[in-house]
Amino acid sequence: MNADICKIGHLQQKACELREHIIDMIHVAKSGHPGGSLSIADIVATLYFDELNIDPEQPQRKDRDRVILSKGHCCPVIYGVLAMKGFFAVEVLQTLRKMGSILQGHPDMKKVPGLDMTTGSLGQGLSVGVGMAFGAKALNMESRVYVILGDGELNEGQVWEAAMSAAKFKLDNLTAIVDCNHLQVDGFCQDVMPIEPIDKKWEAFGWQVVKIDGHDMEQILAAFSTARKSIGKPTCILAETVKGKGVSFMENVCEWHGMAPNDNQCQLAFHELKGGQVQ
Template identity: 50%
Template structure:
C-alpha cells in the first residue's frame, strides 16, 4: 500500500469515527464503543474490498456485508453515507422513529444494508445462507460478516461455523471484532471465549489474525481470504473498544452510552487534533 492510499484510508476512518459520534450524540443513544472498534475494518472493506455500487444497491452480483453485531449500526451508516448510499445529512436522525437509520440495521429501510440484524448470533447464519445461495446459483460474489467477540458466546455462531465448514463456503469470511469487552465487562471474565483461533481451526476454518487498527495488516488479511479454497476463513481482528477517543477506549461504560455535549466536543477535538 502506498503512502497516499494509507493517508486516504486513515482520513476516511477518522471521518467514520466523527460521524459515529455525531449520530450517537444527536440521538443521545447508541453504541460508541463497538462502533469505534470496527471503524478501520469497515473503512477498508467499503473502500477497498467490496464490489458494490450505490447506484445499484440491489445488484444481485454485488458482494455482501452482514453486520452481525448490529448494535454497531452507527459505523455502518457512517461508511454507507461516505459511499453515497445515504445522504450525509440524515446521520443526525439516527435512531429517530421516522428515520431510515434505526438503532439496528434494517435491510427493508436502508439502502446498502444487506441483512437486518441486532439479535446477536443470527447474522452469522444469515450470511452463511447468502453464501450458500451464491454457490448454488454459481455467482462469484463474496460475503463478509462482522461478529463481536461477546457475540461468540451465542451458540448459534458455532452452529453456523459448523455449517460454513460442512458446505465448504470459501466465499464467506467471518471477521471477529476482538476488543475483549462486551456489555458488562471483559469477555474473559463473563464467559471466556478463548482460544478463538484454535476453536475456528478445529471447526475447519482457515484462520488469519490481524491488528484491527493497522491498515497494512487489514489489507494483507483481507487479500489472503480470497485465495483460500474449499473452506471458510475467519479474520480475527484484535481491536480496542472505543478506539480513537481516549476516554472511551477500553472502557465498557461506553458500550451503550451517548456522550453529552462536553464529551462530544472533546471527542471530536481529539480526533481532529491528535488522531492520525
C-alpha cells in the same frame, strides 16, 4: 510502494471521518453504541473503500459483495460508511433513532439503502452469511460475503452451528470478521464467559484463521487478500481491537458500550479525532 502508502493514508483518513460521524450521530440521538462502532471502524472503512464490489447507484445489484453486521447494535459504523459511500445523504445520519427515520436503533434492511441484512438479535448473522454464500455459489456469482461479529457474541451457540456448516459446505466465499475488543456489556469477556483460545476453536471447526491488529490498515488489507485466496475453506479474521478506539476517554471503558457522549464529551472527541486526522 508509494501507491500503497497513499492508499493506506486515504483509508486512515476515511476511518477518521467515519469515527466523527459515529460520535456525532450518537451524540445527536442521545443514545446508541459508540464503543463497538469505534473498535470496528478501521476494518469497516477498509471494507467499504477498498475491498467490496458494490455500487451506490445499484444497491440491489445481484452480484454485489455483501456485508452482515451480526453485532447489529454497532450500526452507527455501517450507517456512517453507507452515507460516506453515497447510498444516502450524510445529513440523514442526524436522524438516527428518531421516529420515522430509516436509521433504526438496530439496522433494518427494508429501510436503509445499501444495507444487506436486518440484525439485532446476536448470533444469527453468520448463519445468514452461510445462506448468502451458498446462494452466490449456486448462482455462479463471484460475490463474497463478509460477516462482522463481536467477541462477546461468540457466546451464542448458533455462531458455532454456523461455523460447522460453513466448513461442511466449503464456503470459501465467506469471511467472518471477529472484532476482538475484549469487552461486553457486563465487563471483560474473559470474566463474563471465557472462551479463549478463540483461534484454535475456529481452526478446529475447519476455518482458515488470520490474526491481525484490527487498527492496522496494512494488516487488514492483507487479511482480506488471504481470505480471497482461500480454496474450499471459509476464513475467520480475528481482529485485535480496542473498544472505543480513537477517543481516549472511551477506550477500554466498559460503560461506553452503550452510552451517548454529552456536548462536552462530543467536542473533546472531535478535537482528538481532528488531531488524528492531521497526523
